[in-house]
Amino acid sequence: MHKLRLLLAICLLGISCAQAAIDPELLKPLADDDSDRRIAAILALVEAAPEEAQPVLKAMAEDSLALAGERVVILGEGGRVFDAASKRELTPPPAGVETIGINNRVRRELASALAALRLFSAERAVRWQAAQEVNQNADAKMLPLLERALAAEQDAAIRARLQLARAQASLGSSDADVRLDAVRTLGESSDPRVRQLLLPLTQKQGDDWLEPDSAVRAAAGTSIRSIEQRLAWADNLGRAFTGLSLGSILLLAALGLAITYGVMGVINMAHGELLMVGAYSAWAMQSVFRAHLPGALDWYLLAAIPVGFLSAALVGVLMERIVIRHLYGRPLETLLATWGISLFLMQVARTLFGAQNVEVANPGWMAGGVELLPNLLLPWNRIIIVAFSIAVLVAMWAILNLSRLGMFVRAVTQNRPMAGCVGVPTGRIDTLAFGLGAGIAGLGGVALSQIANVGPDMGQGYIVDSFMVVVLGGVGQLAGAVWAALGLGVFTKFLEGWTGAVVAKIVVLVLIIVFIQKRPQGLFALKGRFVES
Amino acid sequence: MRPSPARTPFIVRLGASFDARGWRLSGLFAAFALIAVPVMHLALPADHPLHLSTWFITLVGKILCYAIVAVAMDLIWGYGGILSLGHGLFFALGGYGFGMYLMRQIGRDGSYQSDLPDFMVFLDWKELPWFWVGSDSFLWAVLLVLVVPALIAFVFGYFAFRSRIKGVYFSIITQALTYAAMLLFFRNETGFGGNNGFTDFKRILGHPITAPETRVVLFALSALALIGTLLLARYLVRSKFGRVLTAIRDAESRVMFIGYNPLWYKLFVWTLSAMLCAVAGALYVPQVGIINPSEMSVGNSIEIAIWVAVGGRGTLIGPVIGAFLVNLAKSWFTVSFPEYWLFFLGTLFIVATLYLPQGVVGLWLRLRARRRGKGAAAGEPPAAVAKGVGA
Amino acid sequence: MVRRNFMKTISAVAVTAAFGLNSFAAMAAETIKVGVLHSLSGTMAISETALKETVLMAIAEINSKGGVLGKKLEPVVVDPASNWPLFAEKARQLLSKDKVAVVFGCWTSVSRKSVLPVFKELNGLLFYPVQYEGEELEYNVFYTGAAPNQQAIPAVEYLMSKDGGEAKRFVLLGTDYVYPRTTNKILRAFLKSKGVADADIMEEYTPFGHSDYQTIIAKIKKFSSEGKKTAVVSTINGDSNVPFYKELGNAGIKATEVPVVAFSVGEEELRGVDTKPLVGHLASWNYFMSLKNPQNEQFTKMYRAWAVKQKLPNADRAVTNDPMEATYIGVNMWKQAVEKAKSTDVDKVIAAMAGQTFKAPSGFTIKMDETNHHLHKPVFIGEIKADGQFTVVWKTPGPVRAQPWSPFIPGNEQRKDRPEGR
């Protein structure tokens, strides 16, 4: 009912109405405790002064509308305070300012009110967004508004959206032809909500159809089918993407190991903690930027990449120098020693940064996602991580196969004494190679910080999976690791679809075990005599 | 001309596998566990300076079980050269097997006064799932403890060893195995109490489980089990079987080319080791009063390895010493410097592997050798160390 | 000074451990020992370390006011290292070796279950400060956290209310262990009683430490798009919340469309999350740091000061949360009970606990129930704000009495609402 009044108001007043300060009396009830009265106030406000209302409502939606004694104020940047009624800045800022908290219901009302208002904004982008929002909850009450908006709207794309909204709104129309048009138009949509709107039209209540007109019923049927096709298609696409994303994460987690274990044959149980080091350096960079360059905060992640790499590499080098190099050729001892290191590193992290997780925010450009379809939204952070993992992969391949270091590494790992004889500084190469592996683990950590928690125990969650990827892929096989990671990712995701997360994980592990029994050398087996040892 | 087995009766030969010192030591130990402890715990008043508290008994009892596990681990790692990171699984399975019996013994005293264990009531299960059938009988429980883990170990081991999975590969696979099992047992539908596992046991064979007498008996059983394990292990490593086992550890291909099939030797010791773990687990549960999936966590299994490494692998007394050292250290550290416990454990792992290749026993032998100024050099191989050590 | 204190204890413990003799007669005279049984290492350290600090802080506060019965309190801190059997061992040690008068500790249900037999056997006294699944009532335990009816049910009622968005379909999402399962079981029964069809309830569980919520989120989106207004009730435990909320935020599920109410997410957990995308999602607790009242002012200020004094990592951003408040209440109520009983004897104190009241940081005067060992607590529903705090959007008029035996679980009707005394 409120909404109806609001919309009528807009329609009558249109958008061009007298510019005047808002009557403070209209604002006061916004701070009321009872949601109903607040919503009433919001509507009243829009009725009275649609233009001036916008900044106030926006402020309210963003929790920056406040009460200073009797007066409603807007909190601006850097502690500045404006009078909500006159928009004039108050100097000095009044004391005892109490923010006006709102709940979801109010927030929702605000959203649609703002959307309604913004439909008539001058900027296309705003209108485009608003048109999208009205699509979320278009109903009969909105019709007049939509008609009006359509009349005013020139932009084709926006019109399309508005028409979709109008179609939704006019499903309830008494005129069968209108309904028919509506149903046909909605056939173009691929929004599951629309499907829900159409479904009743094809259903019976008792003996008689909910939709009397048979033509409309038929049309609804076809529309529903076409929508459902798009939905199903989008579903599978989404599932494939989640698999890809999980795969890329497994890959990032495992790549470092693919070097330290795969190439050098070092069982590094502290691998998870190297990931942790990377993740914590992302956090550290974020804090540094927060403190010193708040302006560039969004770019802390770029700085975190080298830092994460170097710090993890440093830890890796230390590990290699202090412990691992004394254990070459004794893999089982290495395994135990590195496990010790991992316990050690965990506790270090705990004492330095506390046992609690630390907060690592996605930078603005990683937040949100691209909405390919109403039911298929690809989060930016995942897309970027997929890309990142590819980049790291390429870089690593290049280092191993093109650089001198890579050549030495391969030389040493294939025939240590011979490499030594031809003057390869085997000792240093080992250290560098391990550092490289550790550094790449650090990069993985930086990426993980964007999707998972950053805390002392985070590494433990990845150690088994990482080893599974490397072992499954075949030791010493970069390509193997890649395929294994992707395979595991996609397989797990499709399995999870119908078995649930717990069972899926178990099944995958068991399958890996069985697989290794069949092919101990992993997907990409090396044959020949040198495998025997 | 095949050597005729058991010309001298087996039992005699079994006994003969401890030398005099071995028997003296174990006799001493048995006397302590079977006589001293009960007296000091039951007879002496609580304020008597020599009174042993329940805390002491449960703590040591627990460590005795760990010691059995350590010896079992040593059999396959120290002598077989196979590092299993999945022994926590067999330990836990043994615990669960016996835990099922203890759960049934609670009877209607559970908080739901039902014949079913509480967790089943709250899952709305109306009757026992098939794998719980018979779990109310003590003998069946014992059977479960002995057979189930052994069976799993046998099947897993058969395939793993047949496809010649060795060294680190094997370690990682066993790790995956126990990890998967842990996830499985965490599930509530699996029917083993999910994350909470089994706890709040009431009685065992009708005796109240918290009664001092029961504790003492369990303690004594653990002690005897440990002695038995050591005796058996000692016999094995001194038998030709043991020599073949160490031969496989050192030069598997050679063993094959002189006509032994390593598969069955590995499989035998692997399965036996799993059974020993299971027995330890079964003794452990009634003493600590809880069994839950975290026993199968990756970390636990690796910790077992470190007991062995610290004590001295390839020796039999070593693992026992290791188990006691590490766990006593744990009990002490977690009280006195809670924050530093992991630092200590971590360092222990590193130091033990870097500087104590044969563990404290090896160290001791080396020192003793140095004192005598001959014999066992630093590089003394484990087998030789083993020969140097008693039970 | 705390460190020195328990160093002293330790040396004593070491001695006793070694010789099994009780050298405490002397020390017991000037101090009362208080056990602190929270994991400082391992997976649970993330939550429990803060509780340890709270206990120490409360004890320090009491001591600064002259202690109890003229004696100073002496904390004995042990680390069960998130290892459940170790919990039992440590509990036994605290009770039988250190002879502590009371133990404050445990977080997970399993750790509580693991120590219960010990406390029953040795007639110890445990204060358990965390919201839990109920279905338990022990003579030796006081539950200062919420029972399901003091957290879960009000939250769902709110979701179904006008302000809450009149949700008609529910996703019950949790980590696969006993607390979420019991809670969801109760909620399912409750929703049924409110006429919600089974088809409109989706129950999902994830393993511990699950970190990939893409599939789940997708399912939720699908479910919510299939018609009536949907809400998510999350009992996801500790670590998994960060990936869950990150995914939620990026998947564009807005609180205005599909609100998520969580029972295990408080200020402490939110420290690990970027809350900007989560504004409007809900949590249900008996205390929020953002509550405005003198007691809370004082409580939060005191903790901040303590955090700085103890040089806790990022002390500047130290926050308080519901379990910490519950711990604080517990320590103080125990003190009052001891003073009332004029003794630290467990049975006397338990008797004296009945009906104890305390002006809690929640701003209400909390009462310990005369019979059922649970607190009467107010329930608040808070919406997540961009700064990681909560705005209270709904609260019960007054404290609610706990129902450890939920009436929504069949067979609980005939249960006695008091523990089996000894």
Place this chain on the structure above:
Amino acid sequence: MNAADLPPTNGDNPDWDSGTAELGHILKPGQLDLSHKVILYLDDITVSFDGFRALNKLSLTIDAGELRCIIGPNGAGKTTMMDVITGKTRPDEGTVFFGQTIDLTRLSEPEIAHMGIGRKFQKPTIFENHTVFENLELAMKTDKRVWRSLFATLDSAAGDRIAETLQLIRLTTDADRLAGLLSHGQKQWLEIGMLLMQEPKLLLLDEPVAGMTDEETERTGELFLSLAGRHSLVVVEHDMAFVKQLGGKVTVLHEGSVLAEGSLEEVQADQRVIEVYLGR
């Protein structure tokens, strides 16, 4: 668990030369049939690792009681051939027959060893952590199933046999030393001793005298010659002097197949052999 363990040991089957029965003789399963005086057939064996052909249609037959020397430059496939015979490597093509009846490509290493083929590796592989005595004991021909080993005791007969062998390989005084502490030459001898304890019908010896003093080499030669006739020996060697001492037929391998065969003089005269060794 013994079921699938090993085929019944042919401990009690007649010594090989009595196998020369008239037509239609009966064989126990797994028994060696030497009716055609040939103990080992290799019929165009091919083995390739990742494209590289280690053995290329190699065909070779060893007569019973023969002492055959195999020579050839590195990478000629000598070791691979031994791997194939002893079951370590499965050939991609071709057949390997032990006597007339036993297809070695179907058997596992231990089974082949039981059939009576003993192998000595290029670098001596012995059990360094066992005493010399134990090394021999382990190698001794006997029931090698787990169950037996568990209860095995050493009877006097076995003791005597070990003592003999110790005599033969001149390690009697070192019987109780750890094998790891022996000199290189001694290790070679110990390994040979272990082979003898197996009582094999066919001995494959990969560079047996490498790292031995001339005097030791001399003695080794004598030992082999004394064995020939009762056993069949295949010796891979680079040391031409030693090959000369052994006399017997010589086979030259090159790039995985037989290049030449005949007495040492003949092959040394062969043009292609010279090319292979001296290069073009």
